[in-house]
Amino acid sequence: MLSVQDIHTYYRDSYILQGVSLEVRPGQVVGLLGRNGAGKTTLARSVMGLTPPRRGRILFKNVDITRAPAHRIARMGIGLVPQGRQVFKSLTVKEHLEVTTRGEGGWTYDRIVELFPNLRERLRSFAGTLSGGEQQMLAAGRALAGNPTLIIMDEPTEGLAPLMVRELGRALRSLKRAGTSVLLIEQQLAFALRHADVIFIMSKGQIVHRCAPAELAADADIKSRYLGV
Numbered sequence: 001m002l003s004v005q006d007i008h009t010y011y012r013d014s015y016i017l018q019g020v021s022l023e024v025r026p027g028q029v030v031g032l033l034g035r036n037g038a039g040k041t042t043l044a045r046s047v048m049g050l051t052p053p054r055r056g057r058i059l060f061k062n063v064d065i066t067r068a069p070a071h072r073i074a075r076m077g078i079g080l081v082p083q084g085r086q087v088f089k090s091l092t093v094k095e096h097l098e099v100t101t102r103g104e105g106g107w108t109y110d111r112i113v114e115l116f117p118n119l120r121e122r123l124r125s126f127a128g129t130l131s132g133g134e135q136q137m138l139a140a141g142r143a144l145a146g147n148p149t150l151i152i153m154d155e156p157t158e159g160l161a162p163l164m165v166r167e168l169g170r171a172l173r174s175l176k177r178a179g180t181s182v183l184l185i186e187q188q189l190a191f192a193l194r195h196a197d198v199i200f201i202m203s204k205g206q207i208v209h210r211c212a213p214a215e216l217a218a219d220a221d222i223k224s225r226y227l228g229v
Protein backbone atom coordinates (compact mmCIF):
# COMPACT_ATOMS: atom_id res chain seq x y z
CA MET A 1 0.00 0.00 0.00
CA LEU A 2 2.55 2.61 1.21
CA SER A 3 6.25 1.97 0.85
CA VAL A 4 8.70 4.60 2.05
CA GLN A 5 12.18 3.68 0.84
CA ASP A 6 15.28 5.29 2.32
CA ILE A 7 14.08 8.88 2.19
CA HIS A 8 16.18 11.93 3.09
CA THR A 9 14.23 15.14 3.80
CA TYR A 10 15.49 18.65 4.52
CA TYR A 11 14.09 22.02 5.54
CA ARG A 12 16.54 24.24 3.64
CA ASP A 13 19.91 23.32 5.18
CA SER A 14 18.50 21.28 8.07
CA TYR A 15 18.94 17.58 7.38
CA ILE A 16 15.92 16.00 9.14
CA LEU A 17 14.98 12.55 7.79
CA GLN A 18 18.18 10.58 7.39
CA GLY A 19 17.30 7.43 5.49
CA VAL A 20 13.80 6.49 6.65
CA SER A 21 12.06 3.33 5.42
CA LEU A 22 8.61 2.17 6.47
CA GLU A 23 5.75 0.06 5.08
CA VAL A 24 2.01 0.19 5.60
CA ARG A 25 0.17 -2.87 4.27
CA PRO A 26 -3.50 -2.83 3.19
CA GLY A 27 -5.80 -2.67 6.20
CA GLN A 28 -2.95 -2.29 8.65
CA VAL A 29 -2.70 0.22 11.49
CA VAL A 30 0.96 1.20 11.79
CA GLY A 31 1.99 3.10 14.91
CA LEU A 32 4.82 5.62 14.60
CA LEU A 33 6.29 6.72 17.93
CA GLY A 34 9.11 9.00 18.95
CA ARG A 35 9.95 11.98 21.11
CA ASN A 36 9.33 15.63 20.22
CA GLY A 37 11.40 16.63 17.23
CA ALA A 38 12.15 13.07 16.12
CA GLY A 39 10.83 13.78 12.61
CA LYS A 40 7.36 12.18 12.69
CA THR A 41 5.52 15.16 11.20
CA THR A 42 8.29 15.59 8.64
CA LEU A 43 7.66 12.01 7.53
CA ALA A 44 3.93 12.75 7.17
CA ARG A 45 4.78 15.90 5.15
CA SER A 46 7.18 13.93 2.95
CA VAL A 47 4.51 11.33 2.13
CA MET A 48 1.87 14.00 1.42
CA GLY A 49 4.15 15.88 -0.97
CA LEU A 50 4.26 18.97 1.27
CA THR A 51 8.01 18.65 1.92
CA PRO A 52 9.23 16.14 -0.65
CA PRO A 53 12.39 14.17 0.14
CA ARG A 54 15.58 15.04 -1.73
CA ARG A 55 16.61 11.40 -1.98
CA GLY A 56 14.81 8.05 -1.74
CA ARG A 57 11.44 6.88 -3.05
CA ILE A 58 7.84 6.75 -1.88
CA LEU A 59 5.42 4.33 -3.53
CA PHE A 60 1.65 4.31 -3.00
CA LYS A 61 -0.27 1.43 -4.57
CA ASN A 62 2.89 0.73 -6.55
CA VAL A 63 2.94 4.22 -8.08
CA ASP A 64 5.95 6.44 -7.44
CA ILE A 65 4.61 9.56 -5.69
CA THR A 66 7.97 10.91 -4.49
CA ARG A 67 7.73 14.14 -6.44
CA ALA A 68 3.99 14.26 -7.10
CA PRO A 69 2.16 17.46 -6.11
CA ALA A 70 0.24 17.32 -2.82
CA HIS A 71 -3.21 17.66 -4.40
CA ARG A 72 -2.53 14.66 -6.63
CA ILE A 73 -1.35 12.54 -3.71
CA ALA A 74 -4.53 13.41 -1.82
CA ARG A 75 -6.64 12.53 -4.84
CA MET A 76 -4.87 9.17 -5.16
CA GLY A 77 -6.26 8.28 -1.74
CA ILE A 78 -4.05 9.48 1.10
CA GLY A 79 -5.80 11.60 3.73
CA LEU A 80 -3.99 13.66 6.34
CA VAL A 81 -5.33 14.58 9.76
CA PRO A 82 -2.73 17.23 10.58
CA GLN A 83 -1.13 17.77 13.95
CA GLY A 84 -3.05 20.44 15.87
CA ARG A 85 -6.16 19.66 13.74
CA GLN A 86 -6.02 22.91 11.70
CA VAL A 87 -9.74 23.26 11.13
CA PHE A 88 -11.08 26.49 9.63
CA LYS A 89 -12.45 28.42 12.59
CA SER A 90 -14.97 30.47 10.61
CA LEU A 91 -16.49 27.57 8.66
CA THR A 92 -19.23 25.45 10.17
CA VAL A 93 -18.95 21.71 10.72
CA LYS A 94 -21.31 21.08 7.82
CA GLU A 95 -19.31 23.36 5.51
CA HIS A 96 -16.08 21.51 6.33
CA LEU A 97 -17.60 18.21 5.34
CA GLU A 98 -19.36 19.50 2.22
CA VAL A 99 -16.34 21.35 0.88
CA THR A 100 -14.23 18.25 0.94
CA THR A 101 -16.68 15.45 0.08
CA ARG A 102 -15.30 13.83 -3.01
CA GLY A 103 -15.21 10.55 -4.88
CA GLU A 104 -17.60 7.68 -5.16
CA GLY A 105 -19.13 5.53 -2.43
CA GLY A 106 -17.15 4.91 0.72
CA TRP A 107 -17.27 7.84 3.11
CA THR A 108 -20.42 9.77 2.38
CA TYR A 109 -21.50 12.68 4.51
CA ASP A 110 -24.05 10.43 6.27
CA ARG A 111 -21.50 7.81 7.15
CA ILE A 112 -19.09 10.39 8.51
CA VAL A 113 -21.62 11.87 10.93
CA GLU A 114 -22.63 8.34 11.89
CA LEU A 115 -19.00 7.61 12.78
CA PHE A 116 -18.72 10.85 14.78
CA PRO A 117 -22.15 11.39 16.41
CA ASN A 118 -20.80 14.42 18.32
CA LEU A 119 -20.51 16.26 15.01
CA ARG A 120 -24.13 15.67 14.10
CA GLU A 121 -25.23 17.79 17.05
CA ARG A 122 -22.88 20.60 16.06
CA LEU A 123 -23.45 20.79 12.29
CA ARG A 124 -24.24 24.51 12.30
CA SER A 125 -21.55 25.48 14.80
CA PHE A 126 -18.42 27.28 13.69
CA ALA A 127 -15.39 25.03 14.04
CA GLY A 128 -13.72 27.62 16.26
CA THR A 129 -16.39 27.08 18.93
CA LEU A 130 -15.89 23.30 19.17
CA SER A 131 -13.98 21.57 21.96
CA GLY A 132 -10.55 20.17 21.16
CA GLY A 133 -12.01 16.68 20.90
CA GLU A 134 -14.78 17.77 18.56
CA GLN A 135 -12.25 19.61 16.39
CA GLN A 136 -10.19 16.43 16.21
CA MET A 137 -13.25 14.47 15.04
CA LEU A 138 -13.94 17.18 12.48
CA ALA A 139 -10.37 17.04 11.18
CA ALA A 140 -10.71 13.26 10.86
CA GLY A 141 -14.13 13.59 9.20
CA ARG A 142 -12.74 16.11 6.74
CA ALA A 143 -9.93 13.72 5.79
CA LEU A 144 -12.40 10.84 5.38
CA ALA A 145 -14.60 12.94 3.12
CA GLY A 146 -11.85 12.65 0.49
CA ASN A 147 -12.37 8.86 0.59
CA PRO A 148 -8.79 7.91 1.39
CA THR A 149 -7.59 4.31 1.43
CA LEU A 150 -4.73 5.38 3.71
CA ILE A 151 -5.20 7.93 6.45
CA ILE A 152 -2.30 9.55 8.28
CA MET A 153 -3.22 10.81 11.75
CA ASP A 154 -0.61 13.07 13.32
CA GLU A 155 -0.96 12.91 17.11
CA PRO A 156 -4.77 12.76 17.16
CA THR A 157 -5.00 12.30 20.93
CA GLU A 158 -2.85 15.37 21.74
CA GLY A 159 -4.61 17.43 24.41
CA LEU A 160 -7.82 15.35 24.42
CA ALA A 161 -9.83 14.43 27.51
CA PRO A 162 -9.91 10.68 28.30
CA LEU A 163 -13.53 10.36 27.14
CA MET A 164 -12.65 11.85 23.74
CA VAL A 165 -9.61 9.57 23.45
CA ARG A 166 -11.99 6.61 23.91
CA GLU A 167 -14.34 8.01 21.24
CA LEU A 168 -11.43 8.36 18.87
CA GLY A 169 -10.37 4.79 19.60
CA ARG A 170 -13.85 3.59 18.73
CA ALA A 171 -13.73 5.49 15.42
CA LEU A 172 -10.31 4.05 14.67
CA ARG A 173 -11.63 0.52 15.13
CA SER A 174 -14.49 1.26 12.69
CA LEU A 175 -11.99 2.56 10.15
CA LYS A 176 -9.99 -0.61 10.50
CA ARG A 177 -13.11 -2.74 10.04
CA ALA A 178 -13.89 -0.75 6.89
CA GLY A 179 -10.46 -1.77 5.55
CA THR A 180 -8.82 1.67 5.72
CA SER A 181 -5.08 1.62 6.36
CA VAL A 182 -3.82 3.98 9.05
CA LEU A 183 -0.46 5.52 9.83
CA LEU A 184 -0.96 6.53 13.44
CA ILE A 185 1.61 9.00 14.73
CA GLU A 186 1.37 9.10 18.51
CA GLN A 187 2.98 10.25 21.72
CA GLN A 188 0.47 8.40 23.92
CA LEU A 189 2.11 5.02 24.15
CA ALA A 190 -0.97 3.25 25.55
CA PHE A 191 -3.18 4.43 22.68
CA ALA A 192 -0.67 3.28 20.06
CA LEU A 193 -0.19 -0.10 21.77
CA ARG A 194 -3.94 -0.63 21.89
CA HIS A 195 -4.63 0.13 18.24
CA ALA A 196 -1.51 -0.57 16.16
CA ASP A 197 -0.70 -3.87 14.44
CA VAL A 198 2.97 -2.97 14.25
CA ILE A 199 5.09 -0.22 15.79
CA PHE A 200 7.95 1.83 14.33
CA ILE A 201 10.05 4.04 16.61
CA MET A 202 11.80 7.10 15.30
CA SER A 203 14.70 8.98 16.85
CA LYS A 204 16.73 11.86 15.37
CA GLY A 205 15.38 11.39 11.88
CA GLN A 206 15.85 7.63 11.70
CA ILE A 207 13.77 4.51 12.34
CA VAL A 208 15.56 2.89 15.26
CA HIS A 209 13.20 0.06 16.14
CA ARG A 210 10.35 -1.96 14.64
CA CYS A 211 8.34 -4.48 16.66
CA ALA A 212 4.94 -5.86 17.63
CA PRO A 213 2.99 -3.81 20.21
CA ALA A 214 3.23 -6.59 22.82
CA GLU A 215 7.00 -6.67 22.43
CA LEU A 216 7.30 -2.94 23.00
CA ALA A 217 4.99 -3.11 26.02
CA ALA A 218 7.41 -5.57 27.61
CA ASP A 219 10.63 -3.77 26.63
CA ALA A 220 11.50 -1.30 29.39
CA ASP A 221 14.89 -0.55 27.86
CA ILE A 222 13.55 0.60 24.45
CA LYS A 223 10.74 2.53 26.11
CA SER A 224 13.09 4.51 28.33
CA ARG A 225 15.74 4.98 25.65
CA TYR A 226 13.49 6.31 22.86
CA LEU A 227 10.22 7.32 24.45
CA GLY A 228 11.27 8.54 27.87
CA VAL A 229 8.78 6.38 29.76
Ligand SMILES: Nc1ncnc2c1ncn2[C@@H]1O[C@H](COP(=O)(O)OP(=O)(O)OP(=O)(O)O)[C@@H](O)[C@H]1O
Residues within 6 Å of the ligand: 011, 014, 016, 034, 035, 036, 037, 038, 039, 040, 041, 042, 043, 083, 187
Ligand atom coordinates in the same frame (compact mmCIF):
# COMPACT_ATOMS: atom_id res chain seq x y z
N1 LIG B 1 9.48 24.24 8.88
C1 LIG B 1 10.59 23.84 9.47
N2 LIG B 1 11.78 24.45 9.22
C2 LIG B 1 12.93 24.06 9.82
N3 LIG B 1 13.00 23.04 10.71
C3 LIG B 1 11.86 22.41 11.02
C4 LIG B 1 10.60 22.76 10.42
N4 LIG B 1 9.63 21.95 10.92
C5 LIG B 1 10.28 21.12 11.78
N5 LIG B 1 11.61 21.38 11.84
C6 LIG B 1 12.61 20.65 12.63
O1 LIG B 1 12.65 19.32 12.16
C7 LIG B 1 12.83 18.39 13.25
C8 LIG B 1 11.71 17.35 13.20
O2 LIG B 1 10.47 18.02 13.45
P1 LIG B 1 9.08 17.26 13.36
O3 LIG B 1 8.03 18.30 13.47
O4 LIG B 1 9.07 16.37 12.18
O5 LIG B 1 9.13 16.37 14.69
P2 LIG B 1 7.98 15.50 15.38
O6 LIG B 1 8.55 14.15 15.62
O7 LIG B 1 6.73 15.60 14.60
O8 LIG B 1 7.81 16.23 16.80
P3 LIG B 1 6.48 16.47 17.71
O9 LIG B 1 6.24 15.20 18.44
O10 LIG B 1 6.89 17.58 18.63
O11 LIG B 1 5.36 16.85 16.80
C9 LIG B 1 12.87 19.23 14.50
O12 LIG B 1 14.22 19.43 14.85
C10 LIG B 1 12.22 20.54 14.10
O13 LIG B 1 12.76 21.62 14.83
Ligand SMILES: [Mg+2]
Residues within 6 Å of the ligand: 040, 041, 042, 083, 154
Ligand atom coordinates in the same frame (compact mmCIF):
# COMPACT_ATOMS: atom_id res chain seq x y z
MG1 LIG C 1 4.89 16.34 14.97
